[in-house]
Amino acid sequence: MRPKWEIQETINSEIPFSEALNKIKKLLLYNRGMNSIQELNSTLNHEYDPFLLPDMQIAVSRISKAINNQEIIGILGDFDVDGLSGTALLCKALGQLDVKTIPYIPNRVSEGHGLNKGSIDNFKSQNVSLIITVDCGTSSLTEVEYASSLGIETIITDHHAITGELPKAIAIVNPLQPKSEYKFKKLTGAGLAYKLSQALFSFLGFKYPNNLIQMAAIGTIGDVAPLIEENRYIVKTGIEEIKKTPNPGMQAIIELIRYPTEINSELISFQIIPRLNAAGRLDNPELSLEILLTDDYSKAKKISRQLDFINDKRKFLTEEIMEEALNRINPDSKIIFLEDEKWPIGIIGLVANKIQEQFNKPAFIIHKNNETSRGSARCPETFNLVKALEKCSNFLEDFGGHPQAAGFSIKTEQISEFKKTIEKIGNTKGNIINSPPSKSIDCKLPIKFLQNKTFEFINSLEPFGKGNPEPIFMTSQVIVTDVQKIGVNQNHLKLKLSHENWKGPAIGFNLAHIPVKSNDLIDIIYNAKNKTWSGKQFIELNIIDFKKL
Structure with a gap:
């Protein structure tokens, strides 16, 4: 489901850069509940007893x-x-x-x-x-x-x-x-x-x-x-x-992936963590524990290569199962509920997360077995899985987790009744569940205001993640000069864009389903990256969503 854009403020293209930079700083801090960088960093000087x-x-x-x-x-x-x-x-x-x-x-x-x-x-x-x-x-x-x-x-x-x-x-x-x-x-x-x-x-x-x-x-x-x-x-x-x-295991994984930027929360989230999680999803988690415990770098390098191989297999299985799941989904249902005996237990949580992100609805995915089945559920913030599962506890052998991510086990013969109850809960919250997700945009600005001093301030807000999101900007009337579909399933977009005097690359993960071609004029929301390659500095945009004009 496409997000609803919520632009907090617009920075006029006509003002000088120094004035624009001050506005960007104030906006980014205010949108994160802070009045100054000192207030933000005060959390770094305090731990609770x-x-x-x-x-x-x-x-x-x-x-x-x-x-x-x-x-x-x-x-x-x-x-x-x-x-x-x-x-x-x-x-x-x-x-x-x-x-x-x-x-x-x-x-x-x-x-x-x-x-x-x-x-x-x-x-x-x-x-x-x-x-x-x-x-x-x-x-x-x-x-x-x-x-x-x-x-x-x-x-x-x-x-x-x-x-x-x-x-x-x-x-x-x-x-x-x-x-x-x-x-x-x-x-x-x-x-x-x-x-x-x-x-x-x-x-x-x-x-x-x-x-x-x-x-x-x-x-x-x-x-x-x-x-x-x-x-x-x-x-x-x-x-x-x-x-x-660095822990020898972390060092081995970082060197294996040859990530072209400094160590930050993005590197850990998208490169290191999937490799550590992969072993437990498809095989024995002891391999991941071993790489975290070892002080032997040569041993860590060997394990990192094994984890990399397992992670590639995990990515392939996830895409394969996701494709099967999408063919079964009724887009009109309030809650998405799927079951299959062939889907690995270690992958169903990833699939549930991808589905809830795409449809903005609670997703329950079950690995079906003869007697006892196991399920994983993910949902948007408009739904509470723990409360929903509590209401269905008479059907469940066990359950636990968080409001937006939970797991459960269930007698296979009870799945049908469990599904009916979950769907009834979904129907009572239908209007809330079906509302489009909103995407809060820090500000609308011309790309020319994304300069070195802007990125210095953005970097000072790290680490980014839930509760402290990476800044999102919006720019209007951007010209598409080139389009390529990339990825194993051709589901990502690689773009070349132009705006006023700026020209540069952009990547749109999982956006290849949106029609776009060269010479199209589009509005974009994005994260901005200041990158260096072969000694040359450039800006790359990570496109979150776009609209054709």
Whole structure:
């Protein structure tokens, strides 16, 4: 569904550049809830006290006891990059304290999310007496009880919504607990692993190793958490650490992809994270954990090539399944609901996300199995998946996640009734769901105002992501001088554009379905990139949408 353009302000072409630059600065800050760059950067000078998180004191006291007693600690993280990076962070932090840890990442296909009996038995066989979860565990009542019956205590660190009774763990470090005094509620699983390790080092009187924050940064970006307040601090500081002393695994992936720009949130989001996630989607997530844990660069290089190969396979499967899914969708339905026994569990979440972005509707995609099926759901901000799944909980074996991204398991025989109930919920919210998405545009301006000083200011707003979006500009009456369709499925546009005295390249991802040809006059909304190639500097536009005049 094409977005509705919402232009905040227009900058007149006739004013001098110095005046235009001041207006651009004020607009970009104001649109992000700030009055000055100093106010924006004040978030980088402040972290909240980790001991304000619920049960943190209990958690670090128990870990300290384990250290003194030379206990073996099991670290169980979720299989996405948030859980992987948080698990690696805790293993490295405890390793610096000479603690033996056993990391465990559940297999997405055979085990599913979170703690399970098999993982607990695995820990027991290796004499683990304390389990710390990362990015999971809030709903693991029976699993925590089972671990306790084996003499294993559990500390839960998790940021997912609390939907019912809490497990009887010795500590549940979740900022969404009703008793939480922690002001910032948007930390990720890796962010909480960072806060736990930070509290532990403080409790023991040791200086915290700064390079560990890069793991928290990767997890925060990977979980698409809002990059505001403490998350902004974690990502900004973590990226600086990657630039200074990168984890060998990060260095190996960055060198493999030969990315032609500096390390930033875009590089991590679109190049590093998909490779780390790919192994868990199609194969064994242990490969991704291994590259984050290893200090051997030659080993990291070998693993990076393996992850690159798996990621290429993941991209091919996603496009293939997306094509099948599009042929089945009824565009008039309020909610998109698809099921198939051939679609891999690790890919359905990606497909659900692509569908909800394209149609701006909730998408439920199910990998159908004989007895128990698994599903993934994504939706726009006008819908709440957690509340919807709560209303259908009588049909579900298990569910969890966030308002806009969730997963669930269901008895296959219940899918039909579940679908009817979800569609009824969709019908009651039809007008809200069917409203076109809006795209907030910082300002309308001529491209000539995008100069070096403009880009210097834009770069000072980094890191970009949810909650702190990359600036979006609009320019009218742009001439198309050349058009090419590119990509494996010819679904992207490569353009050459001209506006007043400016001429330059543009890329439009997933826009090849919109008719356009040379000499067309168009209005465009876009992100602007200041690039250098072979010593020459130029501006490239990343087209978000365009309209023919």
